[in-house]
Amino acid sequence: MSQMEKAAPPNPCSAPTGSRFGPPLSDGGELPFDLMLDVLLRVPGKDLCRLRAVCRRWRAATTDSVFVREHAARHGVQIFLANLRNDDAHVHVVDISGAVVKRINVSAAHRLLSARASTWPASPTGRTAVACSTRRLVRSCPGLRCRGREE
Amino acid sequence: MAAPESGDGNNGAARMVTLISSDNTRFEVEAAAASLSQTLQLTILDGGGGGGDGIPLPNVDSATLSKVLEYCIKHAPAAANGGAPNATAVDRAELERFDNEFVNIDQSVLYSLIMAAHNLEIEGLQSLVAKKVADMIKGKSPMEIRRTLGFPDPTPEEQAEMNAHMLEYGWAYE
Known part of the structure; x- marks a missing residue:
């Protein structure tokens, strides 16, 4: 294994300049996109929702139904409580594709969460229910924190 | 070898x-x-x-x-x-x-x-x-991810989209 230190790696933080694998993809750094998808499948749901902002291609890919299904197969169905579009009247239950599964009015959501914060919402598989409150919800519901399955 | x-x-x-x-x-x-x-x-x-x-x-x-x-x-x-x-x-x-x-x-x-x-x-x-x-x-922000993976800097248009998304999905950033 004496050849190991042969190639001096380029600075990983620099803009891609093309590599021995051909020109970089504009949206995928130097990694071919199908391999990047394989990476994204391993990212847990909440991180995934955040990194949709990274670029259009990631956004399109990670909201695709095939991707969402495959992600669910790995991580279990993940559901988030969110406050979307500055809608003060409702709390939204969204899946990882960003689709709103249900809208609950805020006071009902508060009651529900205060009563059953530790058990709700349960996913069909019982594996990974993830509830994430909005900042607003956290403020008005002391003790309520994002909880999710840490990997 | x-x-x-x-x-x-x-x-x-x-x-x-x-x-x-x-x-x-x-x-x-x-x-x-x-x-x-x-x-x-x-x-x-x-x-x-x-x-x-x-x-x-x-x-x-x-x-x-x-x-x-x-x-x-x-x-x-x-x-x-x-x-x-x-x-x-x-x-x-x-x-x-x-x-x-x-x-x-x-x-x-x-x-x-x-x-x-x-x-x-x-x-x-x-x-x-x-x-x-x-x-x-x-655990990284979208910009940090872009930098980490060596993406080019976002265009103003892309930047606007990123901001809009972060506003919409603010809860995911908490």
């Missing part, structure tokens, strides 16, 4: 094969280790790679191949046990320690590795590296 003439014993416990990197370096390894690659396994089962022949790997340079083989050699015994159902806890812990150390490398090397693992169909290695890259992404 250069292999002028490899052993060609067909029935020996340690049949050797020769792999040739894109930059023409020859690597001699046990067939069992090289067979972690689904791609190579077929060739090896057909009797390829022995003697002076060698299997050319035009997509993998020597630095990457050396690293790939380091992984294969380490994982070959466990793979031979069919995913290591018999492995002791100590063995498993040792492999895990090796894996953690193994991917603690520069990002460009990780990228080369994952592409080689993909080309050579070494599932365990591809999975290991993909998980490492996923770990690099976790």
